Amino acid sequence: xxxxxxxxxxxxxxxxxxxxxxxxxxxxxxxxxxxxxxxxxxxxxxxxxxxxxxxxxxxxxxxxxxxxxxxxxxxxxxxxxxxxxxxxxxxxxxxxxxxxxxxxxxxxxxxxxxxxxxxxxxxxxxxxxxxxxxxxxxxxxxxxxxxxxxxxxxxxxxxxxxxxxxxxxxxxxxxxxxxxxxxxxxxxxxxxxxxxxxxxxxxxxxxxxxxxxxxxxxxxxxxxxxxxxxxxxxxxxxxxxxxxxxxxxxxxxxxxxxxxxxxxxxxxxxxxxxxxxxxxxxxxxxxxxxxxxxxxxxxxxxxxxxxxxxxxxxxxxxxxxxxxxxxxxxxxxxxxxxxxxxxxxxxxxxxxxxxxxxxxxxxxxxxxxxxxxxxxxxxxxxxxxxxxxxxxxxxxxxxxxxxxxxxxxxxxxxxxxxxxxxxxxxxxxxxxxxxxxxxxxxxxxxxxxxxxxxxxxxxxxxx
Numbered sequence: 018x019x020x021x022x023x024x025x026x027x028x029x030x031x032x033x034x035x036x037x038x039x040x041x042x043x044x045x046x047x048x049x050x051x052x053x054x055x056x057x058x059x060x061x062x063x064x065x066x067x068x069x070x071x072x073x074x075x076x077x078x079x080x081x082x083x084x085x086x087x088x089x090x091x092x093x094x095x096x097x098x099x100x101x102x103x104x105x106x107x108x109x110x111x112x113x114x115x116x117x118x119x120x121x122x123x124x125x126x127x128x129x130x131x132x133x134x135x136x137x138x139x140x141x142x143x144x145x146x147x148x149x150x151x152x153x154x155x156x157x158x159x160x161x162x163x164x165x166x167x168x169x170x171x172x173x174x175x176x177x178x179x180x181x182x183x184x185x186x187x188x189x190x191x192x193x194x195x196x197x198x199x200x201x202x203x204x205x206x207x208x209x210x211x212x213x214x215x216x217x218x219x220x221x222x223x224x225x226x227x228x229x230x231x232x233x234x235x236x237x238x239x240x241x242x243x244x245x246x247x248x249x250x251x252x253x254x255x256x257x258x259x260x261x262x263x264x265x266x267x268x269x270x271x272x273x274x275x276x277x278x279x280x281x282x283x284x285x286x287x288x289x290x291x292x293x294x295x296x297x298x299x300x301x302x303x304x305x306x307x308x309x310x311x312x313x314x315x316x317x318x319x320x321x322x323x324x325x326x327x328x329x330x331x332x333x334x335x336x337x338x339x340x341x342x343x344x345x346x347x348x349x350x351x352x353x354x355x356x357x358x359x360x361x362x363x364x365x366x367x368x369x370x371x372x373x374x375x376x377x378x379x380x381x382x383x384x385x386x387x388x389x390x391x392x393x394x395x396x397x398x399x400x401x402x403x404x405x406x407x408x409x410x411x412x413x414x415x416x417x418x419x420x421x422x423x424x425x426x427x428x429x430x431x432x433x434x435x436x437x438x439x440x441x442x443x444x445x446x447x448x449x450x451x452x453x454x455x456x457x458x459x460x461x462x463x464x465x466x467x468x469x470x471x472x473x474x475x476x477x478x479x480x
Contacts (some may be wrong), residue, residue, distance in 0.1 A: 024068065024084065024466035032087030032457030036063055038088045039450040046438045052233030056436040058226055061090045093226040099432040100233065103425070104240035108295045110425045111241035113418040115299035117188055120411045123310065126179035129404045136400060138172045141165050145391035150385035166340060170357040173321045178353035185351030188304035191297060194242065200244055205264070205279045206237045211235075212250070213260045213277035219260035236264070243267040243295040248278040267294065280290050306350040309410065314348050316403040321356035324396035328388055335384045
């Protein structure tokens with residue numbers, strides 16, 4: 018078919034518009050270099066449909082005439098596999114970071130080693146018994162011993178109360194995060210709205226790169242709370258719905274986001290057990306009545322009960338009253354209790370007699386000597402074992418956090434190498450597209466000069 022002489026103008030115009038669009042995309046990348054969650058974009062250029070034709074209506078391949086370039090779309094550079102890997106590791110980091118923070122509070126609660134800890138107070142208690150053994154008739158020594166007994170009971174109660182506070186705070190934080198106004202609910206609601214907007218754009222044949230970036234950023238944030246899994250939203254025939262995804266949290270099989278609808282009524286009954294369950298799993302574990310903090314409180318109570326049993330057995334056998342009263346209250350989740358009380362028979366404030374509170378013969382020291390010999394006995398060893406267990410767990414959690422952080426950073430760098438914006442690369446692209454625009458403009462000028470020669474000068478005599 019005949020080819021218009023003006024086709025060159027259209028070809029040059031296509032080049033101008035394509036390079037201009039590429040420049041605009043590059044500028045958009047540069048503007049969002051520091052935007053969290055932004056994925057680098059690229060104008061997808063493709064040769065436009067050629068004109069078929071030539072002399073005598075030829076349709077052979079050599080007679081095809083190119084018509085320039087078209088921008089067929091704006092690609093969002095994203096590696097889905099890198100997303101999956103990073104989100105899985107982010108879940109582990111969320112769990113490790115939350116556990117590290119809670120264990121740090123546990124470590125501060127026991128205050129070991131230090132003068133304010135139970136271990137130091139036990140040392141002062143045994144020293145007070147030893148002083149009474151050395152001076153059986155000393156009223157001052159008995160008063161110091163009585164104060165040491167009271168303080169020991171108080172110290173056990175203080176540690177238990179602080180552990181109970183950490184346990185209660187973990188439970189409250191868990192409830193706060195899954196509440197109607199919590200961050201998970203807000204993210205789920207926004208993802209549902211983004212699904213609707215992205216699906217609408219896809220139905221019109223339009224791109225929604227920035228909306229998809231926002232959705233991926235929210236999915237990244239959710240992965241810190243629990244495991245995140247996404248699947249294409251299906252229509253009634255089982256076909257994927259363009260632009261929409263179903264979102265699952267933890268091991269739950271019901272999506273918290275189904276297309277453009279968050280789950281109603283709001284409920285997070287997903288599985289939280291096992292490693293890699295995110296910050297929610299860590300909070301639930303530490304708040305549980307069978308979790309680590311509950312175990313520490315039980316070990317603390319066992320050490321206190323062992324102390325009471327050992328001291329009381331010697332003192333009662335010699336005809337004296339019990340020195341300590343053991344608590345019979347259960348260890349309630351998030352509620353403090355006093356593992357020990359000073360015995361009513363030896364506390365003047367509770368009706369006891371200070372002068373007769375150490376059993377045995379008048380002026381004798383056999384009972385005080387036996388009790389002082391309990392130093393470094395089973396109760397001390399039980400408490401030291403508790404401190405050692407906490408210290409070991411704290412160290413393990415900190416190592417896990419450091420490892421998780423290192424792996425997360427490495428995966429983040431890997432994803433950024435694909436999706437992140439490099440200012441140097443974008444500036445080089447900007448120069449390249451600018452030169453392309455200038456070349457297309459020069460082509461347009463050249464075609465214009467050819468047409469001017471053809472229209473205004475062809476056929477004029479004397480030229």
